[in-house]
Amino acid sequence: MSVTPIDGSVLVVNAGSSSLKYQVLDPRTEEVIADGLAEQIGEGQSRIKHWYRGQEVVVDGALADHDAAIAAVLDLFAADGVDVADSGLAAVGHRVVHGGRSFFEPTLINGTVRSEIERICPLAPLHNPANLVGINAVTALLPEVPAVAVFDTAFFHDLPDAAATYALDAAVADEYAIRRYGFHGTSHEYVSRKTAETLGRGYDELNQIVLHLGNGASMSAVAAGRPIDTTMGMTPVEGLVMGTRTGDIDAGIVFQLARVAGMSIDDIDTLVNKRSGLKGLCGENDFRSVLERADAGDESAQRAYDVYLHRLRRYIGAYMIELGRVDAIVFTAGVGENAAPVRADSLAGLENYGIEIDAERNAIRSAEPRVISTDASAITVLVVPTNEELAIARQAMEVAYGS
Numbered sequence: 001m002s003v004t005p006i007d008g009s010v011l012v013v014n015a016g017s018s019s020l021k022y023q024v025l026d027p028r029t030e031e032v033i034a035d036g037l038a039e040q041i042g043e044g045q046s047r048i049k050h051w052y053r054g055q056e057v058v059v060d061g062a063l064a065d066h067d068a069a070i071a072a073v074l075d076l077f078a079a080d081g082v083d084v085a086d087s088g089l090a091a092v093g094h095r096v097v098h099g100g101r102s103f104f105e106p107t108l109i110n111g112t113v114r115s116e117i118e119r120i121c122p123l124a125p126l127h128n129p130a131n132l133v134g135i136n137a138v139t140a141l142l143p144e145v146p147a148v149a150v151f152d153t154a155f156f157h158d159l160p161d162a163a164a165t166y167a168l169d170a171a172v173a174d175e176y177a178i179r180r181y182g183f184h185g186t187s188h189e190y191v192s193r194k195t196a197e198t199l200g201r202g203y204d205e206l207n208q209i210v211l212h213l214g215n216g217a218s219m220s221a222v223a224a225g226r227p228i229d230t231t232m233g234m235t236p237v238e239g240l241v242m243g244t245r246t247g248d249i250d251a252g253i254v255f256q257l258a259r260v261a262g263m264s265i266d267d268i269d270t271l272v273n274k275r276s277g278l279k280g281l282c283g284e285n286d287f288r289s290v291l292e293r294a295d296a297g298d299e300s301a302q303r304a305y306d307v308y309l310h311r312l313r314r315y316i317g318a319y320m321i322e323l324g325r326v327d328a329i330v331f332t333a334g335v336g337e338n339a340a341p342v343r344a345d346s347l348a349g350l351e352n353y354g355i356e357i358d359a360e361r362n363a364i365r366s367a368e369p370r371v372i373s374t375d376a377s378a379i380t381v382l383v384v385p386t387n388e389e390l391a392i393a394r395q396a397m398e399v400a401y402g403s
């Protein structure tokens with residue numbers, strides 16, 4: 001079988017605790033060459049969905065760990081006639097969730113960087129260890145290819161001190177690196193820059209509110225190209241109601257669950273991160289089902305939707321005040337890009353604040369950035385699809401080659 005080189009392309013890796021998402025793309029042409037997801041790694045029955053140049057393959061079988069998953073993915077490429085290890089792949093970009101206080105720029109990975117990512121694992125015990133396993137597994141198989149870590153917290157590194165600081169005993173906070181870091185930064189930066197491009201305006205001219213509403217969800221306030229606040233905090237739990245996370249809750253609930261319900265810290269962690277949010281309120285975290293059930297009169301789905309919207313509107317109001325002048329409100333990610341009712345309801349009745357959604361524009365489905373407010377609306381409301389893989393690939397190339 002002839003071997004196809006995929007020169008100039010970047011492998012983007014996003015390793016979760018039991019999953020591995022990957023994409024091979026050319027950051028210059030934006031062409032996606034391959035895309036895939038390995039799930040339930042280490043859980044006995046695993047599955048890889050692999051898509052290469054228009055062909056999809058699904059492979060079921062056991063993947064003991066991330067090393068095995070990556071080896072299996074490289075085998076799938078080989079079956080397509082692509083020897084990734086020997087193909088001139090230009091760089092690997094790894095999504096790393098938490099950069100702690102150490103990392104605020106995309107960083108070429110070497111032994112020291114790996115040790116530092118390991119050292120900050122306690123700040124993100126659900127994410128960074130998996131990211132590190134992904135880095136180690138890919139490095140072992142592709143040792144010659146420069147690998148770059150792109151941190152989800154980086155964009156928010158310079159949050160104003162007042163927005164980044166918890167009103168916690170300052171010495172304790174300092175000792176344990178407890179502050180608000182923010183997440184989804186790659187997406188917030190990509191989308192806010194794309195918004196300026198779409199509107200034909202300078203990035204530093206615009207004040208924006210960006211709503212990244214996926215399974216995880218966060219909002220940011222970006223003033224003249226600089227983030228001044230974001231809803232996620234030391235961990236991705238804080239802020240908006242999400243698919244399975246609570247978002248903001250009274251910290252006293254944790255004490256109550258430990259003291260009165262006798263739950264362990266690990267159980268509470270799982271409850272807050274995986275069994276709450278929309279799923280906790282109505283049993284499902286897929287937003288499409290929540291909308292369908294609510295439309296059909298299901299009370300728990302309607303309640304979940306109402307709680308979700310209430311939190312969104314609260315933060316939109318807060319960020320309008322923080323920014324003072326808002327030029328653009330931007331929706332992105334699975335829910336933000338696709339759920340027209342969420343966009344309409346979260347900004348309903350705000351005409352006095354200069355926000356007017358155009359119902360017809362809002363109903364249009366498209367993969368392109370688009371304006372959904374009326375021409376008379378003082379604040380422009382947009383849908384701007386996010387593309388974290390492209391942003392990571394571009395940053396990886398820039399760090400590896402300065403291009």
Ligand code: ADP
Nearest residue numbers: 213214215216285286287288333334335338339
């Ligand atoms: P993540 O990357 O955090 O896993 P995504 O950005 O892919 O999440 O968003 C996933 C969410 O988007 C799911 O809740 C899914 O139901 C929702 N979603 C996708 N398409 C639609 C749609 N047409 N209408 C409503 N929600 C949608």
